[in-house]
Amino acid sequence: MPSPSFRSATLAAAVRTSLADALALVLPVECAGCDLEDVALCEGCRGALAPRATRRRLDDGVWAHSALVFEGVPARVIRCLKEDGRTGLASPLGRALRAAVRAAGPPEGAVLVPVPSSRAAFRRRGFAVTPLLLHRAGFRGIPLLAPHRVTADQRGLDREARAANVSGSMRVRARHAEAVRGRPVVIVDDVLTTGATLLEAARTLRSAGFTVVAAATVAATPRRTSGTHR
Known part of the structure; x- marks a missing residue:
């Protein structure tokens, strides 16, 4: 039998969906996944966001677990959240993130650390994407990482250029570090591309004495090449 907390979360999600659909009748919108009119996210596109967990080994041996493939409907919905500010989409994406975190199998006492948004991205959007997704997933993220320097837009950069772009781009917040010192860390982000950002986050955390699991x-x-791990 589902737990009371699970039933409450399910009811809350249903209420949010109903409110979003009702609002769509007043303020006409298009489905983020397929452009169907008068619905924020149609049933078919909701189904396309059902998690199908995969995993990929990062260069230093850490496994990255992902719930969706960034193409088609999932890619469109994530872009609508990030580029169009449609924060109502954070709920279905948060459910996918919840599946990815569970697939990662965090040990007892692990903390979830979101990759920080750049200052420019935060100013442009008015919100930080990954902490919002963690919140909608029902988790409490610890803002252990902060931007350290300005980086270029990662889009269009190859693997080597991405790694160089993010090198030294993060720092550990001392105040938060003392509160969770000694606890294992799971790094959380919205999209895994080459893994450069996650690896830089892991390097930064390890340099401060944390264990990234x-x-x-x-x-x-x-x-698109061999070597994919699922």
Whole structure:
């Protein structure tokens, strides 16, 4: 039998969905996944966000677990959240993230640490994507990482350029570090592309004495070469 907390979360999700659909009748919208009119996210596109967990080994041996493939409907919905500010989409994406975190199998006492948004991205959007997704997933993230320097837009950069772009881009917040010192860490982000950002986050945390046990993302870009681990 589902637990009371699970039933409460399910009811809350249903209420949010009903409110979003009702609002769509007043303020016409299009489905984020297929452009169907008068619905924020149609049933078919909701189904396309059903988690199908995969995993990918990062260069230093940490496994990154992802719930969706970043193409088609999932890619469109994530872009609508990030580029169009449609924060109502964070709920179905948060459910996918919850599946990825569970697939990562965090040990007892592990803390979930979101990859920080750049200052420019935060100013542009007005919110931080990954902490919002963690909240909608029902988890409490610890803002252990903060931006340290300005980086370029990662889009269009190859693996080596991405790694160089994010090198030294994060720092550990001392105040938060003392509160969770000694606890294992799962790094959380929205999309896994080359893994450069997650690896830099892991390097930064390890340099401060933390043990990174896994990573979790909503989605991962499809692998076009051999070596994909599922």
